[in-house]
Amino acid sequence: MIDWSSFFFGEEGLEFLLEISLRTFIMYLIILAGLRLLGKRGVKQLSIFELVVIISLGSAAGDPMFYKEIGLLVPIVIFSIIVACYRFTTYLTAKSTKIDDLVEGKCTYLIENGEFSIENFGKEGLAQDEFFSELRQYSISHLGQVETAILETSGNLSVYFFPNENVKYGLPILPALFENSCTEIVKKNTYACCFCGNIEEIEPKPKHTCKKCEQDKWVAAINSLRIK
DSSP: OOOHHHHHHTTTOHHHHHHHHHHHHHHHHHHHHHHHHHOHHHHHOOOHHHHHHHHHHHHHHHHHHHOTTSOTHHHHHHHHHHHHHHHHHHHHHHHOHHHHHHHHOOOEEEEETTEEOHHHHHHHTOOHHHHHHHHHTTTOOBGGGEEEEEEOTTSOEEEEEOOGGGOOOBOBOSHHHHTTOBSSBOSOEEEEETTTOOEEEEOSBSOOOOTTTOOOOEEEOBOOOOOO
8 A cells, every 4th residue: 555645745744844944935035145145246147157056055955954963053054155255356466367267258259240250160170060059049040140259257148240232151050051061162252161161262173272261061152141
């Protein structure tokens, strides 16, 4: 026979369930207070450093909710230390640019003048498909529409566009166009390197190496204007 009482309430019974409810409510209030002490910047957007702080708060809050051998004073002490460390670190980052760069990191230029900044792009370990998906959220169809794209320390992407009169040929990022890449050039056209976005006018040939990155995969470039 199934012991339905143990199945639903465990070995501790209904009394501990009520205690858990009270513990969870108290921890909820403590978490709210902790986030409030972190300030608006910590809640609005999370850098890597701030994400570590939030995870630490969550970890400290979890166990006291359902382990009765852990008193509520323990997470309060932990919260106090975490918040104090956070405040001290933000004070240091405000005073020193070097410490700020060490803790928060630096923003990274991913696209410059309509082409990939391949050194920076490689450092970030971004998947090309994922990055193209991000760009398409800005109604971008090819890199020739983008003057600069910056990956911020928060992980957000900032994009600056060429004016319509300055839009140039660029690497298409729409899947239907990008999938038509090739190594053999069968007719003269303006092509974009699939690896770095470099634009070249190429005559028909079995293989052509990119002057910028030395890759040999190309796709026909486009220069359509961005539809806002």
